[in-house]
Amino acid sequence: MLTVLSCIAFEHDPIFVVLAVLILTVGAALSIHLYTRVRRTQGALKYMWLLLCGLIAGGAIWSTHFVSMIAYESPFILGYDPGMTAVSLLVAVSGTTAGLLISSLSQRSALIELGGLVFGATIAVMHLIGIEAMKVSGFLTFSTPFLVTSVILSCVFGMIATNRVARPTTRFCKYGAVLSFMLAVASMHFVAMAGVEVVPLRLDGGVKDLVSNQLVGIAVVFTMAILMLSALITYSIDSANAQDADNKLHYMAHHDPMTGLPNRRALDRHLEGLLSRTGNDNARVVVMNCNLTRFMEINEVLGYSGGDALLRHVARCLSGNLDPGEFVARLGGDEFVIVGKPVYNRGYILEFCKRVQALVSRPMTWQDEEICIGGSAGYAIYPDHASSGGQLLEAAERAMRRAKRDGGNTAVCYDADQDQQTRDRSALAMDLRNALKNGEFELHYQLQNNVVTRDVTGTEVLLRWNHPRRGKVPPSEFIPIAEENGLIPDIGAWVLRTACLEAASWQTPLKIAVNIAQMQLSDGKFPKFVERTLKRSGLDPARLELEITETGIIADTSQALQIIHQLKRLGVGIVMDDYGTGYSSLATLQAFPFDKIKIDRDFVKDLGLNKQSEAIVKATIILAESLDIPVLAEGVETEEQLCFLAAQGCDEVQGFLFGRPMPVDKIRQLVAGPEANRSVDATAGKTDKIRFVSQVA
Numbered sequence: 066m067l068t069v070l071s072c073i074a075f076e077h078d079p080i081f082v083v084l085a086v087l088i089l090t091v092g093a094a095l096s097i098h099l100y101t102r103v104r105r106t107q108g109a110l111k112y113m114w115l116l117l118c119g120l121i122a123g124g125a126i127w128s129t130h131f132v133s134m135i136a137y138e139s140p141f142i143l144g145y146d147p148g149m150t151a152v153s154l155l156v157a158v159s160g161t162t163a164g165l166l167i168s169s170l171s172q173r174s175a176l177i178e179l180g181g182l183v184f185g186a187t188i189a190v191m192h193l194i195g196i197e198a199m200k201v202s203g204f205l206t207f208s209t210p211f212l213v214t215s216v217i218l219s220c221v222f223g224m225i226a227t228n229r230v231a232r233p234t235t236r237f238c239k240y241g242a243v244l245s246f247m248l249a250v251a252s253m254h255f256v257a258m259a260g261v262e263v264v265p266l267r268l269d270g271g272v273k274d275l276v277s278n279q280l281v282g283i284a285v286v287f288t289m290a291i292l293m294l295s296a297l298i299t300y301s302i303d304s305a306n307a308q309d310a311d312n313k314l315h316y317m318a319h320h321d322p323m324t325g326l327p328n329r330r331a332l333d334r335h336l337e338g339l340l341s342r343t344g345n346d347n348a349r350v351v352v353m354n355c356n357l358t359r360f361m362e363i364n365e366v367l368g369y370s371g372g373d374a375l376l377r378h379v380a381r382c383l384s385g386n387l388d389p390g391e392f393v394a395r396l397g398g399d400e401f402v403i404v405g406k407p408v409y410n411r412g413y414i415l416e417f418c419k420r421v422q423a424l425v426s427r428p429m430t431w432q433d434e435e436i437c438i439g440g441s442a443g444y445a446i447y448p449d450h451a452s453s454g455g456q457l458l459e460a461a462e463r464a465m466r467r468a469k470r471d472g473g474n475t476a477v478c479y480d481a482d483q484d485q486q487t488r489d490r491s492a493l494a495m496d497l498r499n500a501l502k503n504g505e506f507e508l509h510y511q512l513q514n515n516v517v518t519r520d521v522t523g524t525e526v527l528l529r530w531n532h533p534r535r536g537k538v539p540p541s542e543f544i545p546i547a548e549e550n551g552l553i554p555d556i557g558a559w560v561l562r563t564a565c566l567e568a569a570s571w572q573t574p575l576k577i578a579v580n581i582a583q584m585q586l587s588d589g590k591f592p593k594f595v596e597r598t599l600k601r602s603g604l605d606p607a608r609l610e611l612e613i614t615e616t617g618i619i620a621d622t623s624q625a626l627q628i629i630h631q632l633k634r635l636g637v638g639i640v641m642d643d644y645g646t647g648y649s650s651l652a653t654l655q656a657f658p659f660d661k662i663k664i665d666r667d668f669v670k671d672l673g674l675n676k677q678s679e680a681i682v683k684a685t686i687i688l689a690e691s692l693d694i695p696v697l698a699e700g701v702e703t704e705e706q707l708c709f710l711a712a713q714g715c716d717e718v719q720g721f722l723f724g725r726p727m728p729v730d731k732i733r734q735l736v737a738g739p740e741a742n743r744s745v746d747a748t749a750g751k752t753d754k755i756r757f758v759s760q761v762a
Contacts, residue, residue: 085132086251092125093246097239101230101347103169105340107452115169117299119162124288126188126250127157130195133254149198153191154288160187168227172448177231178224185223188253189216196257207257215256222249233347236409311338321395323373324380332394332402336454339392339404340447348407351414353421353444354461357399358473363436371431375438378429386424391417401425402458418444418476441468445479463487494546496532501559505531508563509726513578513697513719516711523576523610525719526564527726528556553582558594565602565609567729573736578610578640583617587624592631599635606636612663614642615653626657633658640697645681654692662689666700666720672709679709686713 099118106114131150161184168180192215226245229238311334319331327335336352343350357379364372376399383393383403390406405417425440443464451457460479467487468477500506510524530538547553561579568577585591599606611632618625629639638660641653646665654662664685671678682698689696698710701720710718727735 082133085129086247088132089125089129089247089250090243092121092128093243093250096122096125097226097230097242097246100165100169100227101239103165104231105343111169115162115166117295118165119158120295122161122165122184122246123154123158123187123191126161126191127154127195128288129250130192130254133258134195134199146198149194153194153198156194157187157191160184160190163187164223165227168231172231177227181224181227182220183223184227185220185249186216188219188223188249192219192253192257208259211259212257215253218252218256219249222246222252230347233409236348238347321380324377324395326380326384326401327392327394329394329396332392332396332404332458333454335392335394335404336457339407340454340457343407343447348409349411349414349449350407350447350457351405351417351444352447352457352461353403353405353418353442353476354458354465355401355403355421355425355440355442356465356469357425358439358441360399360438363438367431367436371436374431375429375436378427379425379438382424382427383421402461414444414446418442422474422476439474441465441473442476443468443479444476450479450481490546493535493538493543494550497530497543497546497550497552500530500532501555503533505533506556506559507531507728508560508567509728510577510732511719511726512723513576513717514723516707516715516718519723521575521723522717523578524732525578525612526560526580528560548582548584551584553584554588557582557585561595562598562602565598565604567732568608569602569604571733571736574605574608575736576608576610576638578612580612580642581617583614586613586617586628587621589624589628592628592635595632595637596635599637607638610638610640610661612640612642614646615644618653618657622656629657644685651688654688654694659694661695661697661717663719664696664698664715669698669700669706669710669720670702672706682710682715683713686715690714 096118099114099121103111103114103118130153131145164180164182164184164187166180167183168177170176170180222245226242226249229242229245233239319328320326321328339350357375360372360375363375367375376395379401380393380395383401387393387403388406392404394402394404396402403417403421405414408414422440422442425442426438429436429438443461443466445451445457445460445464447457450460463483464477464479467480467483468475471477507529509527509529511527512521513523513525514520515522528540528544530540530543532538544553547556564577564579568575581591595609595611599609613625613629618629633639639658640661640663641657641659642663643665644662645668662685664682668678668681672682673679686696695716696714697717697719698706698715699719701707701710701718701722703722706720707718707722
């Protein structure tokens with residue numbers, strides 16, 4: 066360390082050292098500022114900023130070196146080789162550009178530090194070429210420890226410089242990057258020069274075509290001045306253009322006429338300018354999408370004037386109470402977007418979300434009544450969740466929709482995994498539209514048995530989907546999607562037609578039970594469809610049972626009752642499915658002519674474990690007996706459950722105790738032979754004797 070300080074103090078002209086430091090400081094500050102812009106920019110503009118950054122950084126390194134060499138006081142220096150001097154400038158510019166390019170390719174990976182390593186190594190290579198360009202009356206000797214140390218320091222400080230820009234922890238990290246840049250150059254030059262010694266051979270100098278110190282100094286200062294002036298002009302033009310765009314945004318006055326808030330176009334402009342400015346400061350920006358809870362209900366009760374008054378009330382609460390630097394816009398309807406100010410810590414984001422929710426929830430007085438409302442909010446963070454304003458708004462909107470699905474009145478952060486699940490669900494919905502056409506559905510059949518005799522009394526028809534890429538998709542996954550997308554009528558019609566055709570071919574006349582969705586039951590043409598299906602298949606109507614849930618008939622009781630009576634006149638059976646999970650009202654049992662009641666599996670699975678479930682099962686069986694309606698229990702898996710149901714007087718059961726749902730080829734084998742005892746494998750792997758009923762009850 067003393068040797069290095071001695072070299073600086075006694076072997077360098079202090080005036081030129083100060084000039085070198087000045088050039089290095091300005092060049093480092095400009096380079097880091099431009100490099101930050103490079104990391105925040107995408108597309109062709111990114112490489113334009115990168116080229117300018119490489120020119121400034123390489124020029125600063127090259128200029129600092131040769132000004133420092135001019136400051137090096139030695140009577141043996143004859144001049145500089147112009148060719149090698151030019152090569153050193155080319156190496157400095159190209160090497161730093163390459164290093165900064167590598168470092169800007171990634172947001173998080175080790176490429177950041179690798180680019181800094183290339184950057185530091187370029188300083189070392191340029192220094193050695195610059196030393197080679199210097200001609201002396203004698204020859205130079207290098208101290209290996211000093212040279213190795215200088216190269217290591219240059220590379221380490223180069224890595225720190227890119228690390229502080231790419232991985233900031235405070236707003237002051239960019240100043241640390243500038244300091245690291247300067248130390249990388251200074252340590253390389255002064256530590257290496259401290260170990261340089263000139264061994265004189267002659268003093269007259271006989272080398273021709275060399276450039277003197279004075280000319281090198283003029284060339285260096287002129288080159289660096291041009292580069293810095295170009296950078297300043299370019300950056301000034303860019304800043305002026307950005308400011309001009311902001312001014313035009315204010316003059317355009319694109320605001321929502323209802324609330325006076327900025328509209329979508331103003332929001333886009335604001336985000337564009339904000340993210341452009343934030344890109345140079347490594348800050349985070351939060352965007353929240355807030356949708357009012359129960360707004361449609363309030364709009365219907367208060368009328369359009371009341372709904373408009375509520376929107377203006379929310380707009381005043383938001384715009385009048387946000388902090389400086391925060392921004393609010395209305396996109397339409399009851400959808401508001403609030404943009405936070407650039408910050409460096411996540412504590413602000415949580416406080417921001419709570420404050421916005423509190424502002425939205427402020428009550429409004431309307432015609433002497435206090436109207437309260439909440440908000441479902443979703444938020445996304447730049448650059449964590451998106452790299453542009455449009456992507457940020459889309460992410461916040463997706464989070465808001467998830468908040469509404471979760472019940473509302475809460476703020477939910479954007480989750481890429483949740484978003485992927487939504488995309489997968491949408492993709493599944495698209496595939497579901499073609500599943501029927503592509504023949505991807507198949508039917509499975511689960512046996513229904515008499516409790517006492519264990520005779521097979523019928524089968525329930527179950528739908529399965531064999532997806533070409535995903536394999537077997539569970540009904541619990543694709544049935545809700547089919548309901549949401551209006552595909553149930555077509556799928557349900559296929560199930561009924563296929564099941565009737567299949568059952569009509571069986572030698573053993575077992576009953577089949579087919580589930581009917583609410584959309585089918587609300588269709589006035591459904592009874593005619595069932596009648597045509599029975600005629601075309603040749604199936605005895607007495608062998609067909611249609612299973613409906615109470616939630617499927619509660620929406621329009623009169624319409625459902627009318628359709629059920631039409632179905633009953635065809636001779637088919639009507640079964641109440643999943644009894645106990647819906648309203649389970651006595652009025653429903655009294656009003657509708659059910660031929661059977663199915664107790665839901667959720668109650669059966671807890672028999673012997675839960676007294677409440679046992680009480681519900683007992684009460685259901687007693688109620689059914691009093692109404693003279695047979696009872697079938699679903700989900701029977703153990704002998705203990707079967708014995709309990711038999712003791713209570715249950716008529717039929719269905720479950721894994723008598724076998725899992727089987728495909729059509731297996732059910733055909735099971736019912737193809739003469740009426741005799743046949744064995745089927747039970748779930749536990751044992752073999753039970755299953756007898757078929759020869760007559761349909």
